[in-house]
Amino acid sequence: MKNNEITLHKQNTPAVADKDRAAMIAPAVDIFENDDALTLVADLPGVSKEQLELGIDRQVLTIEGRLERAEEGALYREFGGNGFYRRFHLPENLDLNQTNAELKDGVLTLRLPKAASAKPRRIEVTVH
């Protein structure tokens, strides 16, 4: 297992109570689709591999990154909150066992390959 790989939990185990999530910020994401897969990229500055929780449960993807910020002596603040939290409802044509997640420099890249049946197929036409 590579160092920057993340274990993907099959169940969503809430790390924090819902009231704490209210203070979490939804991270900015890019979602890109091609013939083979859906790729989701999320900005999670300050979140380490240990602080990141990824879960897929009944087609719902949860991204959660907890942060503990030093609040003492704050002079000026443009970001706050206690982390990042966002959920997506995934389409059904994905092969979730092949999901691949990578976290590098605070950017999460999640690759969700499509199920074989959902990939476009070229059908040869035989001319007689």
Next chain:
Amino acid sequence: MTGFDLFKEMDSFTREMDQVFRDLGFGRPLVPGSVYRGYPRINLRENQDAYILEAQLPGIDPKELEMTILKGTLTLSGERKAGAEEQGTWHRRERGFGKFMRSIDIPAEIDGDKVRADYKDGLLTVTLPKAASVLPKRIEIQAN
């Protein structure tokens, strides 16, 4: 092809509110007294001996980051590159990219030679030690 609606977002109302606040330049929750003046977003705090500046710079190669300090103004500049363009469809594109530059005024005199900057997990932390001239000095009182 998966339709846009299939990739649905949970709690989309909350999400939209976030977007509104993001556009206004506020993170959620609204940090009291917070203002958004540009990219990257910064937090500044102080302790007894130093000012600590944190900047959110996810996905940036630290080698491409330039930092200069001139007369109490710290300038950060760099570029966030867009991912490789492939054949396909974008469903969401919220992460920005491009060149940026931002100047931050440091509230008091600092010791420019001892500034340290660390980049970890997309967060840049700059420690700016206060100059000896602004540090509190303890004066012994002589009892006669």
